[in-house]
Structure formats: C-alpha cells, structure tokens
Amino acid sequence: MINTGIILGSGLHKLSENLENSRLIFEDLRGIHVKRVLEGFLFNKKVILFEGRNHIYENPSNPGIYFAVNKALELGLKHLVVTNAAGGLNSNFRVADLMLISSHINFYSKFLQTKGYRVNYDRKYIYKLSLLALKENIKLHTGTYLASPGPFYETMKEIKLFKKIGADSVGMSTIPELYTSSKNKIKITGISCITNILNPDIKGEISHLEVLEAGKKAFKNLSQIIKIILSQNDN
Numbered sequence: 732m733i734n735t736g737i738i739l740g741s742g743l744h745k746l747s748e749n750l751e752n753s754r755l756i757f758e759d760l761r762g763i764h765v766k767r768v769l770e771g772f773l774f775n776k777k778v779i780l781f782e783g784r785n786h787i788y789e790n791p792s793n794p795g796i797y798f799a800v801n802k803a804l805e806l807g808l809k810h811l812v813v814t815n816a817a818g819g820l821n822s823n824f825r826v827a828d829l830m831l832i833s834s835h836i837n838f839y840s841k842f843l844q845t846k847g848y849r850v851n852y853d854r855k856y857i858y859k860l861s862l863l864a865l866k867e868n869i870k871l872h873t874g875t876y877l878a879s880p881g882p883f884y885e886t887m888k889e890i891k892l893f894k895k896i897g898a899d900s901v902g903m904s905t906i907p908e909l910y911t912s913s914k915n916k917i918k919i920t921g922i923s924c925i926t927n928i929l930n931p932d933i934k935g936e937i938s939h940l941e942v943l944e945a946g947k948k949a950f951k952n953l954s955q956i957i958k959i960i961l962s963q964n965d966n
C-alpha cells in the first residue's frame with residue numbers, strides 16, 4: 732500500500748530523477764504543462780510523484796486542475812505533499828529557501844468547486860516538521876501562501892499590497908489541490924520553494940528560466956525535507 736504522493740512544482744521535477752525502480756503509471760501530453768504520474772522508491776519508501784499541473788489561468792473550469800488529487804484518491808493515498816514555485820514576499824526569505832505553508836490568502840476562491848470546505852492545516856504537524864528540520868540543520872520557513880490567479884507576475888503595487896496583508900509567498904497553484912485534498916480527507920503538507928524575491932522598491936522582470944533554475948538550487952533541501960516527511964509516515 733502506498734501512502735504518500737508528492738506533487739512537484741515548476742523546477743522541482745529533479746526529484747523524479749532520484750526515484751528508484753520508477754514506473755510511469757499515467758501520462759497526459761495535453762496543455763501547457765505535461766502531466767505524469769510515477770511510482771517508485773524515495774529513501775526506501777514507496778511513493779507516487781506527480782509532475783505537471785493545469786492552472787486556473789489556463790481554464791478555470793478544466794477538471795484537469797484536480798488531476799493529481801483525483802489520481803491520489805484512485806490510488807488510495809493518505810497524504811499529499813503539495814509543492815510549488817513561489818515569489819518570496821517575506822524580507823527574511825532568500826532564493827531557493829523553502830516555506831511550509833501554515834495558512835493562505837485565496838485570491839481565486841470564485842473559481843474553486845470546494846464551497847463550504849476548509850483546508851486542514853495541521854498546526855502540530857507543521858510545528859513537528861519545523862523542529863525536525865531545525866534538528867537536521869535544514870533551513871525551513873513557515874508562512875502564508877497567497878494564491879494569485881496569474882498568469883502575470885505581480886506589479887510593484889500588488890507586491891506592496893500582498894506584503895501589507897501578511898503574505899509570505901505568492902504563486903499561481905496549490906490552493907485547488909489543498910482544498911480538494913482536505914475535502915476528501917487526504918492529509919496535506921504544502922511547501923513553497925522561493926524562486927525569486929519580490930521587492931516593491933526594486934524594478935525587475937522575473938523570467939520563467941530564473942524560476943526553473945532556483946527550483947534546481949532548492950533540490951537538495953527539498954529532498955531532505957521529503958526524507959523527514961516520509962520518515963514520519965507509515966509507508
């Protein structure tokens with residue numbers, strides 16, 4: 732029985748290269764991002780990896796937005812680790828830092844099909860993971876993820892606003908998966924990989940390449956965090 736699935740955000744697919752005895756169990760080549768589901772072993776634990784997503788900005792009514800959670804349900808997974816590439820709003824954050832999502836600000840609730848449900852952030856579990864990371868000397872922040880519908884990166888004024896209302900990271904994914912998982916009683920762990928720093932006083936264009944490069948840089952820390960998460964699950 733496989734317990735844990737990991738949804739890999741932009742630039743974080745490198746984790747799949749470390750999957751041992753890997754087997755492709757699903758592939759969908761349609762859309763901007765190719766979607767794949769792989770089965771294999773990470774740190775001697777059997778896991779499912781999900782690559783690629785449909786985003787709200789492609790088509791908010793596309794059921795493909797929920798593809799990973801639907802597959803997780805089909806496979807009977809109990810825990811989904813949902814990772815994303817995100818801009819860093821907290822001034823303590825640096826490129827390639829990781830942040831456990833302990834809350835969120837949802838700027839696209841009108842697109843979601845999960846009215847009446849909440850995301851189950853497990854505060855005790857988040858605290859436990861933070862302590863375990865600290866013990867292993869792995870840099871791991873905790874904070875609030877802001878979900879922007881995209882597809883554009885933020886303007887200077889939006890950055891200013893988002894910082895003011897208490898967001899620590901901003902991205903264009905994850906929230907549909909967190910809601911649908913919680914609705915279906917799948918345990919969730921959300922992780923932002925900070926791929927660029929958003930500063931309202933510094934003008935600069937963010938490139939998708941920069942986002943992908945930072946994801947690669949965060950790989951070592953991310954795999955260490957995944958190791959800790961898997962050690963806590965009974966796979």
Ligand code: HPA
Nearest residue numbers: 816817818884901902903
């Ligand atoms: N904003 C929104 N989404 C993102 C960013 C960003 O700065 N970086 C990576 N995904």
